[in-house]
Amino acid sequence: MTDGCAAPAQTASLPATVDLANEAVIQGTVVRDGAPVAGAYARLLDATGEFTGEVVTGDEGIFRFFAAPGDWTVRVLAPGGVSTDSNVVAATGEIASLEVAI
Amino acid sequence: MGRSDVLVDAGWVEDHLNDPGLVLVEVDEDTSAYDKGHIRGAVKIDWKNELQDPVRRDFVDKTGFEQLLSGKGIASDDLVILYGGNNNWFAAYAYWYFKLYGHDKVKLLDGGRKKWELESRELVTDVPTRPATTYQAKEQDTAIRAFRDEVVAAIGTKGLIDVRSPDEFIGKLLAPAHLPQEQAQRAGHVPTARNIPWSKAANDDGTFRSDEELRALYSEAGVDLSKPIIAYCRIGERSSHTWFALHELLGLSGVKNYDGSWTEYGSLVGVPIELGEAK
Structure with a gap:
């Protein structure tokens, strides 16, 4: 069976099967008035603005990407026409964290 | 249509x-x-x-x-x-x-x-x-489904469109960035394939771009729309999206989806693989 394309659950702790030493993780929380926003869309764009991946935030408002080292942009879409860009730098073996207020 | x-x-x-x-x-x-x-x-x-x-x-x-x-x-x-x-x-x-x-x-x-x-x-x-x-x-209807031997035979003859992200195409990543990267097969792409990520066919809200935009997208990337085309990705779903744009929206005949895609091709023994930017 081929592994599929569904993102792992977007929770605060990394899935147990992931070895952080080999991953450049970008992780963040979408908040509105300080409260986490579930069901927002987080799109990862590379340094040229090219789309690389997209996840939907879970109940804790969390999104996570397994990227490569370098510069990235996270674009958050939410109902009401919200579209917010945040720049982030990823490095192997680290979790680059950010909070996106909408 | x-x-x-x-x-x-x-x-x-x-x-x-x-x-x-x-x-x-x-x-x-x-x-x-x-x-x-x-x-x-x-x-x-x-x-x-x-x-x-x-x-x-x-x-x-x-x-x-x-x-x-x-x-x-x-x-x-x-x-x-x-x-x-x-x-x-x-x-x-x-x-x-x-x-x-x-x-x-x-x-x-x-x-x-x-x-x-x-x-x-x-x-x-x-x-x-x-x-x-x-x-x-x-x-x-295998007129719309490509198998591995057809893909190898298409190198340099038919249009090959790799719809994965640029980092997957050049061999930097083996899967989309929302997935962990541990995988066994080789990275890279089928020689002569053009890299036109599926996402370029869609707007931010997930709707398809207009026919004019789609036609320009593939033509400007060097795909001859008058020739047969095979689209592939990692497991064949993103390339279904591009197959839909080419075959259903633009009405091109002779467009196939290679559902084996990179997880099959990148694991085959002896087939040519190219790394880096498209040549």
């Missing part, structure tokens, strides 16, 4: 939800989204557990597809409207799959689940009950 023959928008779906002979189908790999809320009346199809053979790497056979759709209460002449998450990747895959088994009346909801959610349209948790049917499928 026009765009309205293959795509519907959210407003149309709201107006036609209760039409007899119309079945809404949400297709995903992770069906927990459906369980939390779906468009009223929609049934679900699980991409992994229902469309793939549980033992061999292949699709369920004709009989299996007939049993699946009969059990879902879908008739051979029903109009099936497909939608799903991941920018309709799996819905586009299911569209291609329905066409493969000869289902004529099938359309995609433009923008899929994302646009529906971003517009705060109604989602319900009631699961509909549909009486079973006796669904009749046709033999697979």
Whole structure:
């Protein structure tokens, strides 16, 4: 069976099967008035603005990407026409964290 | 064939939800989204557990597809409207799959689940009950399905479109960035393939770009639209999205989806692989 394309659950702790030493993780929380926003869309764009991946935030408002080292942009879409860009730098073996207020 | 023959928008779906002979189908790999809320009346199809053979790497056979759709209460002449998450990747895959088994009346909801959610349209948790049917499928139409030997033979002769992200194409990543990267096969792409990520065919809200934009996109990337074309990605769902853009929206004939895609090609012994930018 081929592994599929569904993102792992977007929770605060990394899935147990992931070895952080080999991953450049970008992780963040979408908040509105300080409260986490579930069901927002987080799109990862590379340094040229090219789309690389997209996840939907879970109940804790969390999104996570397994990227490569370098510069990235996270674009958050939410109902009401919200579209917010945040720049982030990823490095192997680290979790680059950010909070996106909408 | 026009765009309205293959795509519907959210407003149309709201107006036609209760039409007899119309079945809404949400297709995903992770069906927990459906369980939390779906468009009223929609049934679900699980991409992994229902469309793939549980033992061999292949699709369920004709009989299996007939049993699946009969059990879902879908008739051979029903109009099936497909939608799903991941920018309709799996819905586009299911569209291609329905066409493969000869289902004529099938359309995609433009923008899929994302646009529906971003517009705060109604989602319900009631699961509909549909009486079973006796669904009749046709033999697979392999005019739209490419196998590995055709891909190797297409190097330098047919159009090859690799619709993965640029980092997957050049060999920097083995999977989309929302997935962990541990995988066994080699990275890179099929020589002579052009890299036109599926996402370039879609807007941020998941809807397809216009025919003019699509035509310009592929032409400017060096794809000869008058030649046969094979699209591939990692496991064949993102390339279904591009197959839909080329074959259904632009109406090009001779476009195939290679569902084996990189997880097959990148594991074959002895086939040519190219790394880095397209040459």
